[in-house]
Amino acid sequence: MTTTVTTYQRTEYPRPQFQRQSWINLNGSWKFAFDDQNIGEKGLWFEKSSFTTEIQVPFTYETKASGIGEQKFHPYIWYQRTFEIPKDEIGKKTILRFQASDYITKVWVNGIYIGDHTGGYAAFSFDISHAIDHTKENEIVVKVEDSQSCYQPRGKQRWREENFGCWYVQNTGIWQTVWLEFLNQESIEKIKISPNIDTNSVVFDYKLNGDMPKDSKLETTILFAGKKIKQFSIMPDRLNFSFEVNIASDLFEWKIMHWAPQHPNLYDVQFRLYVGSELVDEVDSYFGMRKISIKDGQVLLNNVPIYQRLLLDQGYWTDTMLTPPSDGAMIEDIEKTIEMGFNGVRKHQKIEDERFLYWCDKKGLLVWSEMAATYEFSDEAVKNFTKEWLEIMQQHYNHPSIITWVPFNESWGIPNVLVDKKQQKFTEAIYHLSKTIDTERPVIVNDGWEHTVSDIIALHDYEELGEVFYERYKDKDRILNNEITHNHHKYAFAKGYAYQGQPVMLTEYGGIAFNEGKGWGYGNQVKSEDEFLHRYESITQAIKNTPYICGFCYTQITDVQQEVNGLLTENRVPKVALEKIKEINLK
Structure with missing residues (x-):
């Protein structure tokens, strides 16, 4: 054989x-x-x-x-x-x-x-x-x-x-x-791109390498669908500088084209560095004109409230584990996520391949970017975590699909954050440090429970029954004032912190195991598609019926090794009809 x-x-x-x-x-x-x-x-x-x-x-x-x-x-x-x-x-x-x-x-x-x-x-x-x-x-x-x-x-x-x-x-x-x-000796090291839809402008933060002779010139060309929108040149007199440009154009009825899941419009941008008449470096990039903000307990995309229907995505494959096997494999996951009626993913405990983020940018899938956790707290852990988190934020900043940063999850690496002032201060430091790199995107500290400073209150609860969930969560004040635990074992806030009117989301739920009794998931394993769909609809609808919850994240897209709570198997075979999941999500 x-x-x-x-x-x-x-x-x-x-x-x-x-x-x-x-x-x-x-x-x-x-x-x-x-x-x-x-x-x-x-x-x-x-x-x-x-x-x-x-x-x-x-x-x-x-x-x-x-x-x-x-x-x-x-x-x-x-x-x-x-x-x-x-x-x-x-x-x-x-x-x-x-x-x-x-x-x-x-x-x-x-x-x-x-x-x-x-x-x-x-x-x-x-x-x-x-x-x-x-x-x-x-x-x-x-x-x-x-x-x-x-x-x-x-x-x-x-x-x-x-x-x-x-x-x-x-x-x-x-x-x-x-x-x-x-x-060449003179080159473009990196460019940070910050869109502002309220002013129809984009800020480019340039970083160059080399001596930059006086006859150097950096040319930036912005295009949309192959049509030139803006072109400008800068004679750099230093290696680091910023430039803001208005990109409003009469080519469009509304002057600019926004990026959003329903229309993931991307502007192409070309950077060309000249020394005299010689082209010494050329880089192609792109950006999306989109804005993330928070107002009145809602997350806004382009100044309009958006209900986030997220899917937990750990990015594992059978033969390649954390490494995506191909572009096609990444595209398949993105397209099946959208096909099921989700508009985003929470990339869980993994910084994903940049080509995955590229395809999310292209196809209009929202991404929560979550840092891989440490599991013990020490000076060494603080140093390791902080250094790498800053690198990652800077490297992935330009992706329009990333709309939320998640440095901490479920108190992993900060196990005593509920009461330990040192661990609490660490989360505050990471929050404010993140805001110095990115003033716009929400930062969540700490996803699941025991929040300190956080732009979104993200709660985890694997309750099986919708009616039980709704009964517990209908009393918003008791949960968000730490009078009761929201999931029977954890409080929403660490000691000394209080609810400040942030948006509230249910960012892990479900986890329904469905694999003929093998492996594990959360709660009792279901035995049929009908049983699965009944439980999925019950708990999902209960979340949507809770008026102050403005989004959810279901666990999870695929099975992962011993964990069998995926909507798809590890080989991406649907366990239930995808259109039925979509019908429940959009109901």
Whole structure:
């Protein structure tokens, strides 16, 4: 009997929000080795690597797609591959980029130590120009160190040898695309794009690299559906500067085109950097004209209240786990979410692939971006969390689909936040720090219960019966004044904090297990589609009938390993008719 092994390839440009044409994809076959005794650095493996195992990057060794499929935890692993510099790129700076690698990543090129990065979810890069030999093949060697520490942001990755509860197989090493880009001495490092629909304007915060001779010029061209809306040029006299431009156009009846789920309009924008008459860098990007605000206990999108129908999405696949297997796989999840009548997802305990966010931008799916949690509180955990959270916010800021930041969930990493002043101050610090990066999007602290400062009060409750839920929640004041626990075991607010009129949402509920008695979910497992739909409608309608609740998030889109409370199986097969879920959601 022949076993068919699916080969997955990630060949797409990994960062559509900041896209260049001059790049080389380094995904594919690499040499690989385990180093459980941590002898590789002392043994100079970065100089004389002779790894005999192969791995398919960007899939971690724990996955089937990697070609290894070893789920035992290994704290030290090594990668190696070679590459050549194309003739057209000789003389330029060579930048090695990692979209994500978990957790401490060290890099050598041709035996020369390049640098390291700590964090499992943020992108990072190195200038490796000084180590390159343009006359021959060059060698990259990567060491990744991981741990089972609860002081590092883990998300849903287990820290024991076996899965337990709702924690799954760990994710070690390179798990998103690795690539090379080639830059001239003067280049565009990043651009922060801030739309303002109230003034029909956009603010561009530019960051450039290089000496910027006096005859340098940065040209920005804004287009919609291929038609030029605005073009302007700046003669940069420094590397960091801002520019605000009004983009109102007579091409549109309402002057600008808003971004929203029902019409996800995107403006294209081209950035071209010249030194004299020479084009030295060119970047393609896009943005959406949309506004998130809060007023009178409601979340507003483009100044109009929006009822959010969210679906919890953990972003796991059978053969590739945390790494999306393809663009098509991400699109399938987004389209099925929309097909079921949801208008958004809460990306749970994972910072998702930027191409997923790109497709949410394109297709009009709202996203709550939630940080992967630590699970113990300490100075080290505070340092690890804060550093990576800031990196992630800055990297994903430009995506119009992201409408909410969620740094904390269910007191994970801040287990005594109910009464511990130190942990409470940490959440306040992260809230205000987040607001310095992004003044507009709501920040939730802490999703589920025991909120401190928070723009939305997000409650979790897995009550099975709609009538029981409605009876408990109809008394808004008792729940939001901490007179009763909203879900039988947790209060809405930490001690010393009070309700300030924020919007209230039910951001985890349901979790109905439906898998012929195997695996687990929340409450009693159902045995038929009819039984599932009856329970789903009962609890969903009770939430919608509660007047002060302005949105919900159902748990969850797919099964994940031992957890079988998905609307779809882990292989994306619907358990119930999708149109029936949509009918209940939109009722």
